[in-house]
Amino acid sequence: MEMQKLYLLVPLAPLFGAIVAGLFCRVIPRWVAHTVTIAGVAIAFAASVVIFKDVLAGNTFNGSVYTWLTSGDYTFEVGFLIDTLTATMMLVVTFVSLMVHIYTIGYMQEDPGYNRFFSYISLFTFSMLMLVMSNNFMQLFFGWEAVGLVSYLLIGFWYTRPTAIFANMKAFLVNRVGDFGFILGIGLVLTHCGTLDYAAVFQKAPELAGTTINIWGSAEWSLMTVTCICLFIGAMGKSAQVPLHVWLPDSMEGPTPISALIHAATMVTAGIFMVSRMSPLFELSTTALSFVIVIGAITALFMGFLGIIQNDIKRVVAYSTLSQLGYMTVALGASAYSVAIFHLMTHAFFKALLFLAAGSVIIGMHHDQDIRNMGGLRKYMPITWITSLIGSLALIGTPFLAGFYSKDSIIEAAKFSNIPGSGFAYFAVLAGVFVTAFYSFRMYFLVFHGEERFGKADDAHHHEHHGDHDDEEVAHDHHHGLAPGEKPHETPWVVTLPLVLLAIPSVVIGYIGIGPMVAGDFFKGVIHVDAQAHPALAQFLEHFHGAAAMGLHAFSTPPFYLALAGVVLSWFFYMKRPDIPAAIQRRFSAIHTLFENKYYFDKINETVFAGGARLLGTAFWKGGDVAVIDGVVVNGSARFVGLVASVTRFFQTGYVYHYAFTMIIGVFVLMTLWINRA
């Protein structure tokens, strides 16, 4: 009973903070807004720690809070499922959220929308917690769309910037495309299982493994394949998998704290979480898993390439996030769900760290985001420098750091997987290691090492950005970039403290976590793997002899040397011989143009889908409604009635005469029928 109150407290404490800060954002002082929201999230974090310990002691929970709706034979409830998967997600979400809340005090201090921002990020925390704590698909969908709403509000936080308000609409609509598939998947689950409660659905699912449905023509499709692919389309939207990835790079229009919280650590991993939660369903369809692994592999490799040519510091990290989400998806496809969740967790820490460090650099650079204007910052921002280095090393998979354990496990799982598409996936994730190391350290070297390129007179306004980042309307953008001679400065403690606190798990969490989470039975009974059909994880674990051995073994495996090669090459290119990348760019200008245009996804979407919809709308409106229905039918009848009315006008005058006309005919028919009957 006591624990159940605690479960409720976890989402409600941030919600309370969000409501107070949001409803009274115009009247309360800033310290009230950040105190109440930080307190809310801190309570949620503390409660999550208690719950996590309780779950480790073996106390799980699955029960409803209230009945949302009943209809026909169906009951929809709002309820919680608390197990190891949920508890892990709760810890990650509340911890990163708490860090971001504290960081925001420093990052947003000059922004007029300070209170509103705190309200939004607390509302996000509430929504994300509702998503991960749900015990049914309906509430999952609620959390799913609610985080989408907050993401929309936050990307468009600076609502006078044309690029921001375009990006937030794009993000919402692309996510809606995913949700379109998601809701059809939920519909199939409800139709065939008769309930949306996870436990009941998972129990019923094996019986449906052989069921086929007739979707198109006479071809019979496996029900589970169709359902899982529909559900996965939802995950593709939220977790930004190709081709629904287009919104994530643009989401960088939002303030940096939310890029860390929403667009790196938590919301974008909701799709990964969802598929892991649905492992009992996905295990029933190898076809769906093949689809998943191929999409993940494409995202992992091809989005990594784009990271190489970005010059906006946040966009480099954004493409890195896309690529890492692809890695997680590959793990899902290889049936290594626990590995996907493990990478989700390590990634949440080091990617939040990298984003917040990038934000710290942006503050230090007075909101100049172009890495070509930086260089040598390590002298001026030592804490940011060291923590960034730790984050980058964790990301590229340096042995013994967090990212190494999770990423290497994914590569191993892909290697051992035997489902169609896994060969390509193995190649993609392996090649991706080199690419990741290259773009990560390209950014690192350009920002923290080498020549100091900031503060040059001709430089202060020379950042070719996408759209107009330097919109002078936004208060804190008044000083954009460093003035000539000005030096960057280290950021205040509210900014650096979260960096340090995130750097710690980025180092140790992999070493601690891999034993229990991947090799142990931490997720026993939560994540279901059909070891017979999909033995990848089991085969990987046969070669696993503890975290220390895995770290040592890494020095004799290809991923380590690929990562090393990436770092060395980026050092050589950008520190020693900057003329080489320029020469390559000239030589392979076709490929560079392709990357520059992000494989033309945006162009295609804008012309084919957005343009096509508008064209179709105009055609239906002008052609259907105006020309045919109104032009021919309505006005045609109007002329006919006008003719009749011109006769009856002798009897009836005034505005309501039409109406009287109806009545007269009515009475006439009445009498006719009456007489005929008699």
Added chain:
Amino acid sequence: MSNHLLSLAIWIPILAGLIVLATGGDRNAPLARILALLGAVAGFVVTLPLWAGFDIAKAGMQFEELSTWIPRFNINYHLGVDGISMLFVVLNAFITIIVVAAGWEVIEKKVAQYNAAFLIMSGLMNGIFTSLDGVLFYVFFEASLIPLYLIIGVWGGPNRVYAAFKFFLYTLFGSLLFLIALLYLFIESGGSFSILQWHQTPLTLTAQIWLFLAFLVAFAVKVPMWPVHTWLPDAHVEAPTGGSIVLAAIALKLGAYGFLRFSLPIAPDASQELSTLVVALSLIAVVYIGFVALVQADMKKLVAYSSIAHMGFVTLGFFMFSAMGIEGALVQMISHGFVSGAMFFCIGVMYDRVHSRQIADYGGVVNTMPKFAALFMLFSMANAGLPATSGFVGEFMVILGAVKYNFWVAFAAASSMIMGAAYTLWMYKRVIFGDVANEHVAELSDINMREFAILGVLAACTLWMGLYPQPFTEVMHASVNELLRHVAASKIPM
């Protein structure tokens, strides 16, 4: 007293309307407003016991009233509500308060007449939702159009005559066929105008199909369904804000209600036979109208088209013959009352200040009207079907019900998740976000207490219904299940 709740719900607003009318010219406008508000509140208060005292276990009619009216033709004054109609009486009375409040400072000419028209219309529409006698229903059904004509015709925009004429033209054929259908039923049932008795009258399939088609024409115009929808955008554009609110929130529900009260129970076999036709028309409404809404330049037209798409969900839900479908459709109707009412009010708030409904005349409204922008965001999201708002519940139920009915029907219906968000958020972006677009926007003042109260109440309703829809659906179960049982049984004489 409690035996006459339905009569009170009908006649209090009508009587209040007549009293308001008696205050005369605009010298007494303040008095007229206060009386109108009192009348609307009184009308709402008497409907509350209907919900509070509703027996959710009972499928049949409750709060019935029966007395003879024209004995010669067996016409009775017969009222009653069941789980299908009860909530609409409450909703109608509630919206009447909103409408009176919405016109408070805005309407300055013929104040008494304006408020009287709305009060009388409110009473008449309660009559439609509660009539259990065919003639009584018809009288209310037709009479309720007169105030709406007047509202558009007197307080409407520059092109009001065309709009009213178009509306008339559409309803002309529908009303005529409806009347013939009623008379035919009178004869077939052996001289009864009781709707409940008609439900039991055996009919051949041919007769049922003709009746069904007659009803379809009458009700499809009111809903409105594609392709008889083109009067609605014009009527909305010309109507004053209050007129648009009532039109969207209540008047559109009359046609849909007619399907449940007449088409399905009176012609169940024909309903099954022709359900594919209605489902097809509904899906066209959802998909086709979604695209049309996208390219509208006039905000009111855009919301009017989105209403048609949302009503497409209603007719789709009805003709899937499942509890989820019908209840989802009913939820969608009530939700649409809150959300589209609020959307039209929001547009009215901006129109009162700038005197334009064109999207292009706005931009950056959030800079000058932040409170308004926040509330408008909530209703826009509800219009796009975001969970935790009422707009989600009905769509969710209908889409989930549709997957069971046919995967591709669900596929087409679910496309509204994308289109609904696209046209609503694109409008919101162009109107609210961005830099201050022109000096009109720069001079805007944020919503006053009255506007804030109206939008706040509607926001509370929208969230309540989104977070806890159970109280709305539990009253429907018994009646909807009974209706489904009834429709499943054939009425064709052996």
